[in-house]
Every structure is written in C-alpha cells, then in structure tokens.
Amino acid sequence: MSGKKVIKMQGVYKYFGNFCANENVDFDLEEGEVHGLLGENGAGKSTLMNVLYGLYTHDQGIVKINGQEVNIKSPSDSIKLGVGMVHQHFMLIPQLTVTQNIFLGMSEAGFILNIKELEQQVQEVNDKYGFNVHPDSVIWQLPVGIQQKVEILKVLLRKAKILILDEPTAVLTPSEVEELFVSVKKLAKQGYSIILITHKLDEIMAYTDRVSVLRTGKVIGTVATSETNIDELTTMMVGRDVSLERDIQEQATGAVLLEVKDLVVKSDKDVPAVKGVSFQVRAGEILGIAGVDGNGQLELGEAITGLRNIIKGTISINGSAEMTHIKPKTMLSAGLGHIPDDRQRKGLVLPFGIKENLIMGSQRSKKYNKGFFVNKKAINDHAAELIADFDIRCRGIDQPAGDLSGGNQQKVILAREVDRNPDILLAIQPTRGLDIGAIEFVRGKLKEARANGKAVLLISTDLDEIRTLSDRIAVMYNGYFSGEVSYDASLNEIGMLMAGVNKNKNAEAWEGQ
C-alpha cells in the first residue's frame, strides 16, 4: 500500500424518494489495498458502490478518483476512469467462450475479430495473476468459481485499476473462495485497489486490509482489519451484541415424531441420490444433517416434504402409518413445517403480497374463509400480527414478497411455518445468504421450537450452524449416512465423515447390490 488515495468520497447522500439510502457517507480507498465494505442487507453497501460505478447518481457530496473530482453518469464513464465492478449475478452469455464473453461490447476488439490474438491477450492476463481459465472454454461448461474469474478478467482487460467485488463468494464453494482470494491478493500486490462488498465476517477478517462498516445508510466506522475483531465488527454492523455461540441446554426428548426407514430417492438425473437412509427425530431435539453439498441431502429433504417420489422405503410422521407415496399436502396436514432450501423458488410466490404468502398452505383453513369467500379481515389481521411478531421490515401487508430483502423473505416463510404450530419442523439451509442479524433470528426460532418440544430436522452444509444447533449430527456422504455423532464431536471427526471415511454397514450393503 502506498497510502495514495485512489478514491475519496465525501458527504455522499443518495435518496430514493423520501428514503435515504446513503447519508453523509465518507469513504476512501488506498492504492493496493483490499478494503472490505461490511453491512447487513439493506445497509446501503451496494447503493454506495453503484454510485461509484455510475449506475446511480448521488444527490449530494463529492467523489474524487485519483485526486480529481469526477461526475460519473454511467458505467462507461467509470470504466474510462479505471473503475470496474463485478456483480453478484454474473453477466455472461453461457453459449459463448470465455474470450468471446470478455470482448463482448469492447470496440477495441475491432470489427472483424481475430480470436487467436484475443485469446492470446486473455492468456497473458491469465498467466500474470494465476487465474487458470482456458480462453476457449464455453461458459456453461465451467464451474461457478471459474465463471467468477471470467467476470474479473473482463474488468481487468478493460484496464480497470479499481475493482469492486459485490458479494463475490455468495455462490462459491469454500475451496473456490480460497482460490478467488489468492487471486485477489495477487492483484492487490500488483497495485490494484479492491473493494470487497460482503456481509461475511470471516472473509473480512481473513482477506482485507481495512474495513468500513455501514449501517442504515451511514458509515459507522473505518478500521484496520488487524486492529479489530469479529465481535467488534458485529456490534458495529448490527448495532448491538450478537452471539452465534452454542447456547442450548440439554433437555429430555419425547416420542419419535419423524421416522425414516431405508429411504431410496432418485436425483433429477435419475440416479439414486439417497441410498437407504434411516433415522428418527424425537420431540424436543434437533437432528442436524451435515455434509458437503450434493451428497443427497436436498433429495432427502424433498422426499420428506413430498416433493420428490420415494423409490423405496417409508416415512412415518407424528405417529402415522409408514408411507411411501406422499404429497406435500399430506405432510403439511400431518404436522410438518417446512423451510425450503430455495426461498424464492419454493418458499414464496414473489408477486404475491406478504399477507397472501403468509397463508400459503392454510388457504383452505376455516380461519381464513367465510363460507365461499376468503375472510379478508382474518388474513389482514394475521399478517399484521406476524409482521410485528417476526419483525418483518416492510411497507405493509400488501408489499410483494419479491421486494423484500433476503432476510425478510426468510422471516415471512419462518413466520408462516412456525405460526401453523407444526410438531415437526424441517429446515433446509435456513440461513443461507442471510446477514448476521437475520441468522441469529432464524436460529433463535429453531431453538425455540426445540424448547417447545417440537422435533426439528436441520439440513445444512454450514457446519458451524449444525454444531451450534444440533443435539445429534448425522453426516451424509454419497447418499448414505457415513456416521452419526454427538454435537460435541470434533471438527476433525465430522470432517472425516463428510469425506466418506468410515463407511457404515448401510453403505456397504448398498454397494453390494
């Protein structure tokens, strides 16, 4: 770091109507540093960066790039000034190659493309920063981690010296995250300046030089990463102390509420994804199912909710008979609450208002109907009540669910499911993509369900989550349970199981077939 300020923002305001998204923001970026921009969903991080990138125009304040006051009107202005942004959602054309995507829209490439020469250019940058991307690969065949790098290459080849990365790790696996930051560090060493937008504290601690924390549109503070810690940052970000430590008391368990026997389920590719899994969940306990993504957990969850056909085996819920053919409705009325893995696709009807989403699954209940007609008042009251109870931040009961932030969307689902007072709660990846405040809230509700004597089945790839919430942990590997351990098992032990070491008899029996 040279200490030279490449970006200086002073007293920046940005309004949307009456809503102030950025209030009196001061921000600076030094040459060659990785600067974290931390904040909860809706804190104004992306807004601020979109001002810098020219997608929005600020209403007040000064923006300086390399000491010059600038007036950025559009992304093409900012690119000329050497600012490039890598968006959270990739903007790549899947059918084209890496090189074709990179030079798309760049007039420098000329009218007639000399693909060989362009590929050469990509390769040079590639080699310089150790990106390991084949210039002639077709995008859709590449893993997301590589696609992310293509996005970064795009920015680099447009000669940007200042890189804004908007939640770059949201869709990456842990090893891809590692690799990404090796490249980011390399870039910083070569004099690039990088802004990293995220709400993940561990990334901030591990990979940044300085960090600025935003809350409700204001900068709470900028600190050197080496002089702070996770607790301090959390408090700055959320505005209060938050603890995600394990704090559940041992308690006696009750009757078996969910029993799965020898379950076999196929994946979308029509091959067995769950290969003879059996387990029980009792009242008053949380069973956590851990495992690396793609080892059959999702299919297991879908089978239990009735969304996926069961090939063999049975499920019994709340003392019911053992069933093989089940529909979502059967499980719902038998007392299953379900927090699906994909809230936008499975959990919510995004164009529906909050109040309509809050009655999904209970729309036929007497409570919400008056004879032939829906009981508007009951539905409205119900929505108002749950919005207050679950602290759903919204404009009103009619606001479309699609307008809400991820955390609030998850709260809508949670409110709906918890309110139905199910005896069994199945939560699949319940905190994925949420900020720390929302994570604390969601986990709190799961703990509450357990304390109230519900049976909770938690399927998550987040090992910390599994370990802070579960009474027992089952590890899934390649379609079967590679082992079951207590919550206090060592990380090493769980890690071994996740890697498939210590196969149990089930697995051997399956493979013998």
Place this chain on the structure above:
Amino acid sequence: MNKFKEKLRGFAKPFIAIIIAFIICWLILVISGYDAPKAFGALWNSGFKNIKSFGTVLNKTSPILFTGIAVAFAFRGNVFNIGAEGQLLLGAAAATWVGTTFTSLPSYLLIPLILLSGAIAGAAFAYIPGYLKAKHGVSEVITTIMFNYIALQFIGFLVRGPFKDTSQMEPQSHPIAASGFLPYIIPGTKLHIGFVLGIVFAIIISIILFKTYFGYEVRAVGFNPMAAKTGGIAVERTMITTMLISGALAGIGGAIELAGTTHYLLEGISPGYGFTAIAVSILAANNPIGVIFSAFLFGLLSAGATSMQRAADVSASFVNIFQGVIIIFISIAAVKSVGHKKLSLKKGGN
C-alpha cells in the same frame, strides 16, 4: 387511498395506449391520403349513432367478452389457452345440437340447456390439452392451437353432414327452435341478453379469482407452480380445473353467439373471436372486469370496420392495424413496468 391510486394507474395504462394508438392510426390515414375525420366518424357512428347501432356493437362484444374472460382466467393460472376459438366453435356446435333436438322444450328450459351444453362442450374440448400439460408437460400453446383446427374441420363436417340443412345452398345447419333464441332486451334493437350474461360472468370470475381460496390457488400456480406445490396445492389438478373453466367460458360464448345472433351453425360463425380474445385479455391485464371494457372496444372496432370502408373507403382491415398498434403500446408499457421493478429491486437488496 393508495390502493385506489394503484387501481387508477392500472386503468391509465391501457387508456394511454389506446390514445397513442388512435393518434398514430389517425396519422397513418392522413399520410395515406384518406379522410381521417370521416373514417373515425363513421367508426364512432357505427356504435353510437342510435340505440340500434349500440345494440349491434354490444352483440358483437358478447362472444369476445366470453372468450376474453376465458383467456384472462387461464393466463392468470399460467395456462396459455390459445384454444378459445376452438372451444367457442364446439360450444356453438353443442348448442346447435341441443337447439335442434329438444325443440319442444319451453324457453326457460331450452335456453339454460343450450348455454350449459356450450359450457360442457367447451370444457371437454379444453380438458385434453389441460390434462396433457398437467400430467405430461405437453405445451398447451401448441395443443390448443392445433385443437382450433380440429374444431374448425369438425364444424365443417357437421354443416355438410349430420347437421346440414338441405334446403340451403350454403353448408349450414337447420336453425334452432325459436324457443331457444336468446330474448332481446331493448325494444327496437337486436340486443340479446348475451352481453348482460357476459358482464355477470366477468364479475363472477373476478370474485372467484380474488375472493376465494380456489382463485388464490389458481393465481399461486400461475405465478410460481413450484412454491404452490411446496405449499401443498395440487398443482396439476388446479391447472386442469383452470383449463376446464376457461374452456367452459369460451364454450358459452359460442352458444350465445349461436342462440343470440346467427341462430344456425355455419363455418364462419366466428371471425376469430377466440384469437381476438388474447389481445382483449392482454389489454385488460388479464383482469376479468377490465375485459368488459377492452372487449367493448374490440367489439366497436369490428362492428365499425365495414361502415368505415363504406364512408371513407378505408379498408375494413384497417381496424386490425388499430388493434395491433394498441397491443404494441400495451406491451411496451408492460415491459417498462418490469424494468422499473428491476431497478426498485436493486435499490432494496444488497
């Protein structure tokens, strides 16, 4: 107050689209050397000159109104029923059979029976594409389009074969019993009760969609079938039911056209009411109440086409251009509002 404003805005969009389309069509006429005031004057007069012409427009509106509600309802449930035309034709055929078979029944029995037969025929014809979509994922757009041709050929067969009135030169059926004719409601006009029934059905469908749990399920399936399924809604059954109701509405439209206007079956009984319905529904943003107004506009245009030709020598097909331009501007408005959504999402999420 806010809600009222939102509703007002919902009405403003198609209204503005129509006005812009009107201005553009006016310019087209002027540039092409036609007498625009005279042409549009004739169009206006054909609808509003006197009570008789007004009645004619409302009669033209009736079948469009029924097919319009049919399409709007299906679109709400994410079922793209392009087959309202065929369902209408089958409805008319069933009405013909009932009206020429049970000739001794009194009006108060025969008319309901005719309408019911239209509904059943339309629903039955829509069931097949609905079933294929729900159970086997066959695109209903393709099947319903193809089913239109089946219906058209079937009508051709009926009026040349089993239904043929041998006393006529043209292939057409015997007229239905006079007791099956829909009663005229305003003396001095040929306005039959079809239009009033259409309004009643529009209101009923609107109530079903927005005030009942069944409508909730239809809309949920329409927006996000996966979330609906996860929420315990029987998605496949809902889709089939949606298609049945849509087909029944189009079928009633056919029965009404037959028993109210033509009184006998002929191949050309529908000049494309089922296809016009798609535009009518889009213009009304798939809102059954809105369909009443957009169907009226399209009814007016089709009733006025010929008088426009007579008065100002503008080809009757010109109204098709008018309709097309309206749809273009409505589509632009729809795309623009999607664009706004995206921006507002951006500012919300981080």
